[in-house]
Amino acid sequence: MAELHIIDHPLVQHKISLLRDKNTGTKEFRELVSEIAMFICYEATRDLPLKEIELETPLAVAKTKIISGRKLAFIPILRAGLGMIEGVTTLVPAAKIGHIGLFRDPVTKEPVKYYAKMPDDISERDAIIVDPMLATGNSAVAAITELKELGAKHIKFMCIICSPEGVEAVQKAHPDVEIYAGVMDEKLNEDKYIVPGVGDAGDRIFGTK
Numbered sequence: 001m002a003e004l005h006i007i008d009h010p011l012v013q014h015k016i017s018l019l020r021d022k023n024t025g026t027k028e029f030r031e032l033v034s035e036i037a038m039f040i041c042y043e044a045t046r047d048l049p050l051k052e053i054e055l056e057t058p059l060a061v062a063k064t065k066i067i068s069g070r071k072l073a074f075i076p077i078l079r080a081g082l083g084m085i086e087g088v089t090t091l092v093p094a095a096k097i098g099h100i101g102l103f104r105d106p107v108t109k110e111p112v113k114y115y116a117k118m119p120d121d122i123s124e125r126d127a128i129i130v131d132p133m134l135a136t137g138n139s140a141v142a143a144i145t146e147l148k149e150l151g152a153k154h155i156k157f158m159c160i161i162c163s164p165e166g167v168e169a170v171q172k173a174h175p176d177v178e179i180y181a182g183v184m185d186e187k188l189n190e191d192k193y194i195v196p197g198v199g200d201a202g203d204r205i206f207g208t209k
């Protein structure tokens, strides 16, 4: 079973509290999602391999380390995952970006796929799927399945808020995929929204409600 990593750093927890506040407006919400994504990405990339090199500082030759041997791709689940892209690409500017378009059917809550476009070399890259919310887990499971079908071999899933149900669904369907989250909330409500949660992340990022 792949691990669940909760990034309980004080800065992450503080920013998630601001995100939850119903009085936080679109501009601030969008900025917070991006900043929190950057912090979670910092931990999700902790296992990137390093190699030692030598270079000259103004004073001496230094044996020093650079990231080497693995390339990354970030895959936002549209729409809300897009809000995390600025933050994660600030940390890893050389990463390529794939897109998976999914929305939850308002009645069945099942994900409906409407788009997928990956970098050509996705099978050679470590893929990190980003989406602020892991609720029932149906969208994450569908996105991971799609990504595997398109050739990705090493996949991680990053979110800001997860539910126990969502984590269980991903771990059951894709036990090889590690999950990185800012916090695990209590439960889902009857509409399958995470409570207390933040409401509809996509609507709050894009100001559509």
Ligand SMILES: O=P(O)(O)OC[C@H]1O[C@H](OP(=O)(O)OP(=O)(O)O)[C@H](O)[C@@H]1O
Residues within 6 Å of the ligand: 077, 078, 079, 080, 081, 102, 103, 104, 105, 109, 111, 131, 132, 133, 134, 135, 136, 137, 138, 139, 140, 166, 192, 200, 201, 202, 203
């Ligand atoms: O775990 P699940 O129950 O599948 O729910 C989580 C999904 O729901 C939200 O997307 P939504 O369908 O609202 O689409 P949007 O990003 O376009 O708003 C969210 O961003 C996830 O993709």
Ligand SMILES: O=c1cc[nH]c(=O)[nH]1
Residues within 6 Å of the ligand: 080, 133, 135, 192, 193, 194, 195, 197, 198, 199, 200, 201, 202
């Ligand atoms: O709580 C939830 C659940 C699904 N999608 C969201 O944006 N929020």
Ligand SMILES: [Mg+2]
Residues within 6 Å of the ligand: 080, 200, 201, 202, 203
């Ligand atoms: Mg939404």
